[in-house]
Amino acid sequence: MKALLPRSLMGQMLLAVAVALLFVQSLSAFLVYSAQRDSYETGMLNVAAFRIVMETRGREALRGAERPESAPFGGPRPRGFPLETTTTAPNLSKEVRDGHAEAKLGQILGEQSLKVARIVIVHRRLGDDKRASERFLRHARHHEMPREQMNEILGNHLIVVGVQLEGQDQWLVTRVLSPRAMNLLLYPLIFQTLGIYAVLMAAVTFILRRMTRPLAALTRRVEDFAVARDLDGQIPVSGPEDMQRLILAHNAMENRIVDLLDEKDVMLGAIGHDLKTPLAALRVRIESVEDDIERARMATTIEDIVRTLDDILSLARVGRPSDPLERTELSALVVSVVEEYEDMGEPVELGETCRMALELRPTWLRRALRNLIGNALRYGHTARVSLGKDGGQAVIVIEDDGPGIPDDSIESMMNPFTRGDPSRNSATGGAGLGLALARAIADQHGGSLTLANRYGAEGRVEGLTARLTIPMG
Numbered sequence: 163m164k165a166l167l168p169r170s171l172m173g174q175m176l177l178a179v180a181v182a183l184l185f186v187q188s189l190s191a192f193l194v195y196s197a198q199r200d201s202y203e204t205g206m207l208n209v210a211a212f213r214i215v216m217e218t219r220g221r222e223a224l225r226g227a228e229r230p231e232s233a234p235f236g237g238p239r240p241r242g243f244p245l246e247t248t249t250t251a252p253n254l255s256k257e258v259r260d261g262h263a264e265a266k267l268g269q270i271l272g273e274q275s276l277k278v279a280r281i282v283i284v285h286r287r288l289g290d291d292k293r294a295s296e297r298f299l300r301h302a303r304h305h306e307m308p309r310e311q312m313n314e315i316l317g318n319h320l321i322v323v324g325v326q327l328e329g330q331d332q333w334l335v336t337r338v339l340s341p342r343a344m345n346l347l348l349y350p351l352i353f354q355t356l357g358i359y360a361v362l363m364a365a366v367t368f369i370l371r372r373m374t375r376p377l378a379a380l381t382r383r384v385e386d387f388a389v390a391r392d393l394d395g396q397i398p399v400s401g402p403e404d405m406q407r408l409i410l411a412h413n414a415m416e417n418r419i420v421d422l423l424d425e426k427d428v429m430l431g432a433i434g435h436d437l438k439t440p441l442a443a444l445r446v447r448i449e450s451v452e453d454d455i456e457r458a459r460m461a462t463t464i465e466d467i468v469r470t471l472d473d474i475l476s477l478a479r480v481g482r483p484s485d486p487l488e489r490t491e492l493s494a495l496v497v498s499v500v501e502e503y504e505d506m507g508e509p510v511e512l513g514e515t516c517r518m519a520l521e522l523r524p525t526w527l528r529r530a531l532r533n534l535i536g537n538a539l540r541y542g543h544t545a546r547v548s549l550g551k552d553g554g555q556a557v558i559v560i561e562d563d564g565p566g567i568p569d570d571s572i573e574s575m576m577n578p579f580t581r582g583d584p585s586r587n588s589a590t591g592g593a594g595l596g597l598a599l600a601r602a603i604a605d606q607h608g609g610s611l612t613l614a615n616r617y618g619a620e621g622r623v624e625g626l627t628a629r630l631t632i633p634m635g
């Protein structure tokens with residue numbers, strides 16, 4: 163069901179308004195049709211009452227009164243259906259009586275001081291009433307009415323009225339054919355309803371488009387700014403006043419963010435310079451240490467500090483890279499990184515790869531691959547690297563045969579300065595920035611980094627799988 167609903171704001175608002183308008187218009191059309199049909203039915207009952215009163219009181223009593231002309235069918239007008247006297251009620255055994263019309267006719271006859279014992283009213287098609295259809299067909303043949311018109315009129319609505327007065331055994335039966343307008347009333351009303359509905363929906367669509375167009379532009383701008391983080395392409399102020407205020411606030415926020423990023427870059431540059439300079443001086447000074455073992459330890463400590471400092475600076479700068487995107491053959495980049503480890507004698511295997519060219523920042527992606535392969539070697543003692551496609555994404559998979567990561571700690575392991583259980587302790591080196599930096603680089607390219615344990619047949623962890631995805635579009 164959710165898949166059938168529109169996903170955009172404008173689509174959902176249009177659907178809601180369309181459903182509400184359709185309900186209101188349908189209800190309005192039904193009420194208008196019911197009122198007009200009731201008016202037609204009242205007129206038909208008045209014709210039937212007139213005939214019954216005329217029969218019971220005699221034509222002389224109504225002399226001078228204007229007799230309504232009946233027009234039960236098209237063409238030259240006959241005198242209508244005559245009043246009949248029968249010994250039985252006019253309704254058939256399976257016909258449903260119209261109690262509402264019976265009560266209304268009883269009220270009309272009561273106003274004429276007629277004492278009525280019973281009233282029966284049923285509805286039929288003209289073609290289903292034997293006496294009425296025979297009379298009509300004689301009239302139609304006499305006036306050479308076309309067959310198409312005859313068939314159309316035979317389908318018209320006929321009301322059959324039977325009245326039994328108090329103290330009498332016989333029934334007075336009359337028939338009244340619906341005016342032609344009553345049968346054609348529904349179609350103009352439907353077209354009118356649809357026309358009003360179309361006009362209202364067009365107006366609502368215009369208003370919603372005016373509201374949602376700047377919102378869509380603002381959404382695209384937010385998406386672009388999340389990647390580029392510069393002030394080029396800020397959207398102009400447009401739309402309703404509320405939307406204008408939102409755009410102004412967003413542009414001001416972008417300016418503030420860019421200023422903060424500029425300040426951060428200046429601060430990071432100063433930190434890198436101020437810390438690396440004394441570290442370089444320490445490298446020189448430790449050369450004067452005579453104890454080879456102590457000198458090696460000091461050199462290792464300095465290298466760890468420099469490496470950690472580089473990771474921190476890289477993690478801080480990855481969100482706002484200075485190098486542009488380049489069209490890069492991803493398979494060649496993966497092969498070159500694997501070959502670096504093979505040249506150093508590391509147990510890194512290259513699995514299946516497929517050629518694909520993407521817009522990348524190759525320097526950053528190499529850094530991410532080195533971090534992931536380095537983690538696999540450090541904790542799993544081996545690494546298997548493969549490259550494939552999954553839908554519209556390039557997928558780089560790095561597997562190791564290590565102890566894995568507890569399932570409830572996988573997500574936190576990709577946060578900066580987070581280290582795992584004793585199997586991943588400080589004895590292996592590092593400051594817990596490798597996975598965080600790799601995920602930040604994946605996010606920089608619009609992709610993602612996920613970690614998952616591999617389980618064997620007995621449910622034991624057989625290693626960890628890192629899956630780095632990059633959109634190919």
